[in-house]
Amino acid sequence: MSVNDFIHLMPLLILTVGALVSMLVISAWRNHKIIYVITAVSFVAAFASLFEQHVAAPYTIEPLFVMDGFSAFYIGLMLVTALLISMLSYAYFEQREERKEEYYILLILSTLGACVMVISKHFASFFLGLEILSVALYSLIAYLRTRERSDEAGIKYLILAAFSSAFLLFGMALVYAATGTMTFTGIATAIAAFDRLPLLLITGFGMMIIGIGFKLSVVPFHMWTPDVYEGAPAPVTAFIATVSKGGVLGLLIRFFMEVDGFRYPTLVLIFTIIAIASMFAGNLLALMQQNVKRILAYSSISHLGYLLVAFLAGNQMGVEAITFYLVAYFITTVGAFGVIAMLSDKDRDAERMEDFKGLLWRRPWTAAIFTAMLLSLAGIPLTAGFVGKFYIIATGVNTQLWLPVAILVLNSVIGLYYYIKIIAVMFQQPEAAMEPRRQLRPSIYVASMGTLTVLALLLIGIGVYPTALINLITTLLNTFTTLTLR
């Protein structure tokens, strides 16, 4: 490995070191605050190291990794998100008695896995990243062991994720059998030689789609989502909804762009069906839920469907739209789960509708932030979600994907209904005075409230003035899309 390789892998190395240091410190001295500081420092350092890289031209580390503007942006996005989640987690776990320190190791590791995925250009690194992410997630989901639903959620995720990994591996093997290579570029050149895709390859791709679809929780691989979202601690849910999906989506885009999967009507058809089914199933099932975490789970399914609409466009604008939407979605989701985490008490998360009743009058700022997050999910102007949705619809109209776009619009209306339902609950007058909640220590309260305020400001900032973010995305993604789009 040369010095350059080191520099370009620096974010990943920093994360690894961070995880190791935490582990050593825990064995010597358990202290929540210290571990938290180590975690935060390693996220910040990893993020800072991104600026050391020259991403104007892609830098490849043969045969596994490639570092370019695209991966820099995605890694940066995921690191910032993970940092925000860790800040919310600190307040959340501080009030719980279980051992909290190992949580941060797992958080760093799973972030590492997601980062590995977005820079990988080889099946081996892809699978390694995926497994680092998944194995860390198994234990994260079931972290609060004493809680009622956490075992169920953990086991469910473990079994289904293992299943989907098996599918993915088998798919990879089939693709390897058909093309004789495991690098993305190799596969691209190999299938470019075929007139039409051989059956073996299509089966391989199909199985890989199952594996990836599971991670993205798109229909019909979404069954685990509501249960896991409900059972996992709120910050972990935020992590699954954002970083874990973002990493897989980044990989999917890279792989698909690389092999130019959009040339094959079969694959496009599969993704169209998945997108449409996800939008409908997510929104319609969300209508029937009474649990806020489950509503958000189903809503995340439909949001992945929206993202796939832009993915179907398969051009530079599509990738930009996905990336932009992903930023908006990350901010919004972390914000929404952050509010839930903040309102949660010692025994359970604030996930029932009653927990939110009259929130606007009890805690106006928290409620205002949550309202902003929900409106952003619904795609209402002044929020980042609106610009993101606009970007996706524009992409769809531009590439004349009339059917998916029409369904997206229809679903936005359906989605509105349940977002509004939560908002309506928040401004109902509480019937009786709620029993006073145990107040957190002010410093912790300030920390999580600060994080949420930052998120809300970002949300509105991007919603009002998206130009800066669009510029950043176009510049960083330029190298990626021009090279891979033929």
Next chain:
Amino acid sequence: MILVWLIVILMAGGLLAWLAQKWHRASPRWIALGSVLATLGITVYLWLAMPAATLGASPWLLQYELPWIPQWGVSFSLALDGLSLLMLLLTFFLGLVAILISWREIKNKVGFFHFNLLWVLAGITGVFLTMDLFLFYFFWEVMLIPMYFLIGIWGHENRNYAAYKFFIFTQASGLLMLLAILGLYFIHGSQTGTYTFNYFALLNTSLAPEAARLLMFGFLAAFLVKLPVVPFHSWLPDAHSEAPTAGSVILAGLLLKTGAYGLLRFVLPLFPTATVEFAPWAMLLGVIGIIYGAILAFSQTDLKRLVAYTSVSHMGFVILGVFAFNEWALQGVVMQMITHGLSTGALFILAGFLYERLHTRDIRLMGGFWSRAPKMGVVALIFVMASLGLPGLGNFIAEFLTLVGSWQANNWLTVFATIGLVMATAYSLRIMQKVFYEPSLVEQPALPDLTSREMLIAAPMIVGLLWLGLYPQPVLDLAQPSVQEQLQAYSGSKVEPKVAAVEAPLSIAEIDSVYFEAAVKDLKK
């Protein structure tokens, strides 16, 4: 820049009002009052300062542009012409009334209430001013959320349902408009190579008939639901009757007008061929609306619902006039927008006064108030007369002009629309009869007459209605250049004024002059 200030003052005032609640309980009211007075002052100043421009070549009085999202060709582009100036005057006037009317009615969460009120006004102001379609959609949506809160938090018993329905109807139709805007954007972009949402640039897009039709329906969806036109009207009675008085005033007076404004500003000039095809159907929908609204209004027992259905009926005239494509009808539409804003707003205020005293909106429980509250009776009589279109009050001018204009486009439908006027008399008189004249069937609590604050609210509305009825010339003058601008695309196929129209009673001076100007224009050709 002054146009930006209008929006900024309202938005900042709203935030300030919200924050100031902690500081002093009454301060939000004063802050809101101050900001709306400021914007009203600015608009009146604009009106007085620039009369000469109406005679100039361009109908545009003021323009302001700032790049916003240059990558997509979105700019923060505002422009003011006679039409938008009139709409702004109406907006701030009714805004002022809405704040005054809530002075006693709204007792809880005063800060948040005024925040929402001012933000609705800001959204409406944006809609009336913007000349960028992205920004237009943006403001179109911005006004919905605060309105949703106004209905959902401070409304009557069934407020949640009404708020939901209002929000989902308008949002769904708005998204269709968004699709149409994007379609237009990409068609224009692929033709000329410049991707822009600028209204003036998009005006020159040449569209295939099929595409034009689809895009027009996208825009129509949003505007017809907002207006509302009959098959899409079902949100309106619920929203109007459940909203607090200020909310009803703003809904009826302003939000419905954004639909009419959208038709005038966007649908007519952007799709000249498709609208001509659709015109007979649109006029038919208008006539159905006039008659259906009137019949339903007559059969309501809830006073606010009754007034809400009169809105449906009155808005029928708007769509009838818009799709007649001539200057008379459009002048009538502009007048109708203003006078309906005043007269229906006034009726909702009346309903608010009664509700405050009786805690019911059921007119079966009212009666015999003429002798007990004479001031209120007189005020109500004037409002009701305005609503039924009595000459001398604003609505008469509006409906008369609309009918004269639509007669030239479609005789039969105009005949049926005129029947609607008779029906208006029936339902309007029923209000007077039931509430003020007929002896009451049930025992009534004490009914204090109007206080001086309430008279202060009612008086300007009466003055406004009388002024518009007796001397509408300034309004017609102000609207004329923009009306002509909207009709530019139709001038080739313009319907020649028929002789029959000349024989119509044209004794009123102002109508004379409109006709004169139209004749001069014909001569010039």
